[in-house]
Amino acid sequence: MWLFAKVMTGMIAVSVCTAPLGAQCDSGGHGPPLLANVAATSSTLTFSWILSCTNTPFPTTMQIRQGGTPQRSWQDGTLLGTESLQLLQNGGGVTALNLTPDTLYSNLRVCAVYADGQSPCTDPRAEKTSGGPPGGPFNFSATPVSWNEIKLTWQNLPGTTRLELTWTPGNRSMNFGGQLPTFENVSGLMAVTQYTFKLCQINQNGNKNCAQAAATTLAPPPAPLPFVPPSSVTASWTGPTQITVT
Secondary structure, X not given: OOOEEEXXXXXXXXXXXXXXXXXXXXXXXXXXXXXXXXXXXXXXXXXXXXXXXXXXXXXXXXXXXXXXXXXXXXXXXXXXXXXXXOOOOOOEEEEEOXXXXXXXXXXXXXXEEOOOOOOEEOOOEEEEOOOOOOOOOEEEEEEEEEOOEEEEEXXXXXXXXXXXXXXXXXXEEEEEEOOOOOEEEEEOOOOOOEXXXXXXXXXXXXXXXXXXXXXXXXXXXXXXXOXXXXXXXXXXXXXXXXXXXX
16 A cells, blocks of 8 residues: 655655555566655656566666556556666656646556566556646746847746736736747837836646846937038139039
């Protein structure tokens, strides 16, 4: 029987579980791994494990699979993550990537894959990703382009479905949905003015995470000198076929 203790460390949820007693190893030395804990973020689940059978042969990879047949040895589930093992390595972690925030993933198993094709797995279990992204938008930056334009760039976190962009001075705002962009040129700004931008990424459950960036627009180009027409213009005959203008 598994014993769970949920712990929150910042934005990472950790499930600590005791290993089952009397893990079964077959005559060939194959056996499922023992899970130590599971750490969850908004887009990953990381399973820490140790080997239940330490006699050779050792597994070559550790995998996380979802679904599949009910047998302990199976390979027809959906592969969510894999980690290659070095010879004699005992203990480590394997991570399922690109998951959806605030979602319960059921029927998960960690499998020890051996070179001869055997892949004994843990009993099925369910784990949930955390409710929202661990921080604001990745690499959010603002760069002045001209005296009235600033370019913003960022990376969208997994699970983001909507963006909200606001800036001051001016208290302007923009909203994005559907195919989410990773940059935006904001124009119509005032010259030599510092603007503070706030970009919020929102997932399907309404969880909002924001970041700020600031930049100052450039100075405008110098104005052209005013046109001064010539003054005191005179013309006079200086020869039979010549006129001199001064």
